[in-house]
Amino acid sequence: MTRITSHEHAAFLRDTFASDQAVALIGLGKNAGKTTVLNALIHAHRNAARSLVLTSIGYDGESYDLVAGHQKPLVYLFPGMAAITAQQFLKQASIDPEILACFAGDTLFGPPVFAKAKQAGFVVIAGPSSLQDLIAIRARIREEDPGALFVVDGALGRKRGATADYADGSVLCVSAAFGAPHELAEKVEHALYAMTLPLAKAGEGTRLYGAITDRVVTSFLNETQYKQGPLVIDDRAACFISSQMRRALARRGVELKAWQGASVRALVFNPRLAGGQLAPLEPYVASLAQKTDLPLLVLDAEPAIGKAI
Amino acid sequence: MKTLPFTQAKKDDIGLSYVLAQVDVTAPLSKRALYACHYFATNDKQKRIQYFQNMKRLKDVMTSDKEAWNAVKYALRDLIDIVPILDKVAGQVELDATDLYLLKKHVALEKRVIEQEALCKASGLLFTDHVRVETLLRGNRPLANGGPVRLALSDFDDQELAKARAEQAALNLQLPDASTRSLPLLLKTIEAAERRVRSLEAKTIEWLRQGLLPFCQTLTDNLNRLVDLDVCMGKIQLADLEAEMPRLDQRVLAFTDAYHLEEKERLSADGRTFTTQDVSVTKGVTLITGANMSGKSVALNTVFLNALLVNLGFYPFAKTAKVPLFDSYHHVGDVAADRRQGLSTFGTEVVSLKKAVQAAETATALLVIDEPFRGTNPEEGRSLASGLVSYLQTQESFTLMATHYRLSKPVKLRHYMSGDMILPEGAPLAEGAAIAQLAAHIDYRLKDVSNAQEVPQRAIDIAGWLGLQPEIIEQAKRTSEEVMG
Numbered sequence: 001m002t003r004i005t006s007h008e009h010a011a012f013l014r015d016t017f018a019s020d021q022a023v024a025l026i027g028l029g030k031n032a033g034k035t036t037v038l039n040a041l042i043h044a045h046r047n048a049a050r051s052l053v054l055t056s057i058g059y060d061g062e063s064y065d066l067v068a069g070h071q072k073p074l075v076y077l078f079p080g081m082a083a084i085t086a087q088q089f090l091k092q093a094s095i096d097p098e099i100l101a102c103f104a105g106d107t108l109f110g111p112p113v114f115a116k117a118k119q120a121g122f123v124v125i126a127g128p129s130s131l132q133d134l135i136a137i138r139a140r141i142r143e144e145d146p147g148a149l150f151v152v153d154g155a156l157g158r159k160r161g162a163t164a165d166y167a168d169g170s171v172l173c174v175s176a177a178f179g180a181p182h183e184l185a186e187k188v189e190h191a192l193y194a195m196t197l198p199l200a201k202a203g204e205g206t207r208l209y210g211a212i213t214d215r216v217v218t219s220f221l222n223e224t225q226y227k228q229g230p231l232v233i234d235d236r237a238a239c240f241i242s243s244q245m246r247r248a249l250a251r252r253g254v255e256l257k258a259w260q261g262a263s264v265r266a267l268v269f270n271p272r273l274a275g276g277q278l279a280p281l282e283p284y285v286a287s288l289a290q291k292t293d294l295p296l297l298v299l300d301a302e303p304a305i306g307k308a309i
Numbered sequence: 310m311k312t313l314p315f316t317q318a319k320k321d322d323i324g325l326s327y328v329l330a331q332v333d334v335t336a337p338l339s340k341r342a343l344y345a346c347h348y349f350a351t352n353d354k355q356k357r358i359q360y361f362q363n364m365k366r367l368k369d370v371m372t373s374d375k376e377a378w379n380a381v382k383y384a385l386r387d388l389i390d391i392v393p394i395l396d397k398v399a400g401q402v403e404l405d406a407t408d409l410y411l412l413k414k415h416v417a418l419e420k421r422v423i424e425q426e427a428l429c430k431a432s433g434l435l436f437t438d439h440v441r442v443e444t445l446l447r448g449n450r451p452l453a454n455g456g457p458v459r460l461a462l463s464d465f466d467d468q469e470l471a472k473a474r475a476e477q478a479a480l481n482l483q484l485p486d487a488s489t490r491s492l493p494l495l496l497k498t499i500e501a502a503e504r505r506v507r508s509l510e511a512k513t514i515e516w517l518r519q520g521l522l523p524f525c526q527t528l529t530d531n532l533n534r535l536v537d538l539d540v541c542m543g544k545i546q547l548a549d550l551e552a553e554m555p556r557l558d559q560r561v562l563a564f565t566d567a568y569h570l571e572e573k574e575r576l577s578a579d580g581r582t583f584t585t586q587d588v589s590v591t592k593g594v595t596l597i598t599g600a601n602m603s604g605k606s607v608a609l610n611t612v613f614l615n616a617l618l619v620n621l622g623f624y625p626f627a628k629t630a631k632v633p634l635f636d637s638y639h640h641v642g643d644v645a646a647d648r649r650q651g652l653s654t655f656g657t658e659v660v661s662l663k664k665a666v667q668a669a670e671t672a673t674a675l676l677v678i679d680e681p682f683r684g685t686n687p688e689e690g691r692s693l694a695s696g697l698v699s700y701l702q703t704q705e706s707f708t709l710m711a712t713h714y715r716l717s718k719p720v721k722l723r724h725y726m727s728g729d730m731i732l733p734e735g736a737p738l739a740e741g742a743a744i745a746q747l748a749a750h751i752d753y754r755l756k757d758v759s760n761a762q763e764v765p766q767r768a769i770d771i772a773g774w775l776g777l778q779p780e781i782i783e784q785a786k787r788t789s790e791e792v793m794g
Contacts, residue, residue: 043485076484087407094481094503096474098461099410104337113407118461119478 001289004266004297010044012295013037016265020169022138022150024162024262028191032173033270033299035073038153046078050149053141055084055112055127057134057154073153074124077117082148084114084137086126094121101140105133112137114144125153134166163237164260170195172294175270176279185287186243188267192292193246194239195264200257205230207259211238214245221254230254236261267294310353313346313621313638320346323640324614327571328623332543336388339539348620351634351673358557359433360622365554366431368545377425378542384421385539391415391532395525397518404514410460412521412528413446417458419531422538432541434534438527445520462510465517470509477502541622548624555619555630562616562675562707563589567627569611584753585627586611588725590709593702595723597711597755600767603728604753605711606642606679612709613640613677633707636672639665642679655684662697669706676701676708683713690714698722713768725755730767732774743775 004012017023025034038054045052056073077083077095087110090097097115105112105128112128114137128134134152141150152167162170172191178184208220212233220226233239236258241249249256267288271279281298288296320326325346334340349357371378394408419439423429448464463474480499487495566585573583586608589595599605615625619632641661652660662681668674681697682690691714701708702720729752769789773782 046485079478087405090407091405094477094499094506096461096463096478097406098459099406100457100459102407102411102414110407113410118463119474120481120484121478 001285001293002295003285004295009040009297012266012297013041013044014048014050016295017149017169020149020167020265021142022152022167023169023171023265024152024167025154025171025173026162026195027154027173028187029175029178031177031270031272031274032175033268034153034173035075036270036299037171037173037268037297038073038075038151041151042075042077042081045081045149050147051080051082051145053082053084053114053145053148053150054125055134055137055150055152056125057127057129057152074122076120076122078120079117082114082116082145083123083125084112084127085123086110087113089124089126090115093123095119095123096121097123100144103128103133103137103140105130114140127152131163131165138166162262163235164262165235167262169265170262171266171268172264173268173270176272176284177270177274181283181287184284185291188288189291190243190246192264192294194241195236195261197233197236197239197256197258197261199261200230200232200259205232205255205257207232207234209234211240212256213240214242217241217245217249221252228253230257232257232259234259264294266297267292268297268299270299272299310347310356311350311636313348313617315346315638319640322642323610323617324569324571325617328547328614328618331547331570332540333546334539334543335382335385336536336539338388338390339385339536339543342536343540343543346621348617349622349634350620350636354557354634357620357622357634361554363431363433364541364545364622364624367428367541368548368550370428370431371542371545372550374427377428381422381425381428381538382542384418385535385542387414387418388532388535388539389415392529395528398521399525401518403511404518406460406462409446409462409514409517410458412442413460414458415528415532416443416446417453419535422535432534432538434531434538438524439531442521442524442528445517462513465513467513470506470513473502473505473509477506544623549626552624552627553629555625555632557634558631559633559673561589561591561631562612562633563629563631564612564615564625564627565629567611567615567625567630569607569614570626572607572610573626581748586755588612588755589723590707591723592705592707593722594698594708594710594720595725596698597709597725597727598713599711599727600730600771602747602771603730603751603767605727607753608725608727608755609642609677609679609709609711610640613638613675616675633673635675635707637668637674639668639674639676640679641665641677641681653684655682658682658684666697666701669701669704669708672706674706676706676710678708678710680711680713687714691716695720722759723757724759724761726758726761727755728753728767729756730770732770740776747771747774 025037027034042052042054054075082100086107089109090113095117096119098118099113099115101114103112103114107129109126112133117123128137138150141148152162172188172195174184174188176184178187206226206229208216208231210216217231220231231254233256239256239258269284269288271281271284273279285296285298315325317326329344332343334343349360389411391412394404394412397404397408416439420443423439446460449466450459450464453459463471466474477499480495480502483495484499565587567588568583568585576583584604588608590612597605597608615627615630616632616635617638619625619630620634625632641658658681662678665674665676665678669676682693694712694714695716698710698716698720702722730750732750769782769785772785773779
């Protein structure tokens with residue numbers, strides 16, 4: 001595992017997503033550090049040639065993230081960067097937004113609006129809440145600025161990874177608040193199992209459609225004439241099976257593959273505990289290193305601008 | 310215009326939902342207008358004439374200038390409901406940049422449609438004032454020359470606001486590099502600068518609102534016209550290009566080569582052909598009789614749906630059509646789905662008939678009645694049907710009725726027979742083959758038998774063909790001969 005030091009974050013984030021058109025920031029729970037990474041990405045692209053377009057997945061149009069219980073991210077944008085946020089939040093923004101498009105998918109706070117910052121300032125990001133809307137928005141961004149990096153804060157469903165329908169790459173964010181080092185490592189290992197399922201070739205294996213849970217797999221194996229070969233699910237993000245089911249499949253020699261899926265580019269670790277104090281770093285880093293080779297970004301103790309304000 | 314009060318189930322039953330689903334409208338807003346089902350009623354004579362004249366011109370443009378047609382279709386993709394924004398303008402509610410952007414985009418869309426002059430002229434659309442609104446919403450931004458629509462509140466800055474905004478921007482830019490010590494003071498300064506910008510922006514927005522106020526009505530009218538255009542274009546794409554423009558005639562409801570779109574396509578999927586109908590219905594009652602399976606109900610639905618479609622602004626599914634304006638439409642058929650609480654099928658039917666007859670008494674209505682009183686005993690059913698025919702015959706409304714009953718009191722009325730057939734000797738033994746051959750031997754065309762002395766009845770023959778025991782058939786024939794003399 002390569003540990004990326006805080007002064008290397010900006011360069012790492014710029015380079016890691018160089019070939020991606022869209023990236024999703026996935027958190028395994030609340031306070032995982034997604035917004036901090038989002039801010040770090042913004043700062044990394046401050047003077048970069050590549051433009052940045054940001055949005056956040058909405059949860060039923062609430063101003064609060066209903067799952068995590070905190071407010072939608074308030075971010076600081078540099079001139080030229082763009083965001084997709086609800087009309088009401090754009091109204092409060094201090095970026096002198098230049099509106100480029102307004103999308104369908106009305107929420108309590110108005111439709112998602114695509115706007116570019118004409119001046120530096122703050123904006124609350126609360127984007128669409130449906131996959132269809134997100135896909136349409138991504139297509140519009142490609143039209144508007146083919147070279148832009150589209151960053152989606154959050155995924156559709158807390159425990160769901162990013163689907164390849166809207167993201168090419170993803171970053172998994174975790175926090176010391178999720179458990180002791182070995183517990184966190186186990187959770188990360190299980191999340192990464194789904195997020196890194198091998199991709200199937202055309203015509204390979206038996207296709208399973210929709211969300212894949214323990215019950216779906218059990219009924220499929222019991223009720224069909226399945227004999228051998230991999231089971232191929234729609235998308236890595238559609239895998240919701242438990243670790244027990246993983247073991248059961250392994251015992252039976254059944255391999256799970258995905259038809260498509262975003263690629264995980266890095267793991268982000270937030271050392272802050274629920275009360276705000278810092279956890280001892282090394283045991284966590286050591287435990288995580290045993291489970292994955294992904295580059296690890298440890299977040300600064302100092303919160304990024306925007307989060308502080 | 311009036312709104313069709315049919316339930317979804319009724320629209321499904323008569324095949325209207327199917328037709329609506331085939332209309333390719335571009336904007337969701339237009340789809341809403343289409344499904345609202347507003348129809349031309351008796352006091353909309355001029356409107357209907359004008360509508361179909363415009364439609365005919367549009368139809369010509371569709372075939373002669375496909376490029377213009379596609380350009381307008383493409384522009385209409387962006388059509389949205391701007392009425393809530395115009396309500397804000399009229400109601401002194403504060404507008405924001407998104408509202409202004411959407412208005413600006415709408416005006417740009419109007420402009421793109423107007424550029425297709427021939428099509429606009431053909432559609433009868435009148436566009437006014439969009440240039441003045443466009444100029445207002447452009448602010449100090451250079452002319453886009455057909456490029457994408459953009460808007461920022463700073464497009465409307467005067468010197469004072471531009472200065473305040475520049476100060477705010479400069480302060481904001483200091484934030485990322487501010488030290489922890491200097492940050493609180495910087496934030497306070499930024500907050501004050503932002504308040505000043507907001508206050509000046511509010512004045513600008515109010516100035517814009519005042520500027521837009523005189524155009525609210527025009528913008529609303531134009532929006533409605535664009536929706537009409539979108540719907541109309543969808544209807545034309547669905548229309549049979551061979552069909553003639555429907556004619557308005559308050560004396561007769563008549564079609565040649567009429568068909569029911571849903572039935573036709575269902576039959577076509579089964580490899581069968583729909584038999585088109587020539588039919589003419591006048592004031593009073595027109596009767597359809599015929600054996601079971603002879604297509605009476607389909608014929609009724611064909612006439613009813615096409616009459617309704619014409620007054621909903623569609624080309625009919627017929628070669629020619631004369632369609633009067635009606636104030637209301639009543640289709641009384643299988644009432645099982647409409648059964649009211651505490652009422653039997655018969656009771657529900659009576660209640661529905663009563664309502665339809667009331668409408669026929671008070672205004673020009675179109676009534677289609679499929680086998681009335683079939684749910685009660687045949688003697689009384691026949692008497693009730695006879696009474697219904699006699700009464701409706703005296704009304705100004707148009708009634709098309711199918712029945713198996715011989716009317717007890719002869720009334721002079723237009724009478725069609727459906728399902729004439731000549732069955733060959735010796736029915737096939739297999740049930741499937743018997744049904745298929747029966748369908749092949751039925752002539753589904755409506756035959757005018759108004760002047761015929763006797764209309765053949767074929768239920769006993771059909772029952773025999775389908776394999777009912779010969780003993781029963783023989784006994785039935787003897788009984789029938791005794792009754793008929």
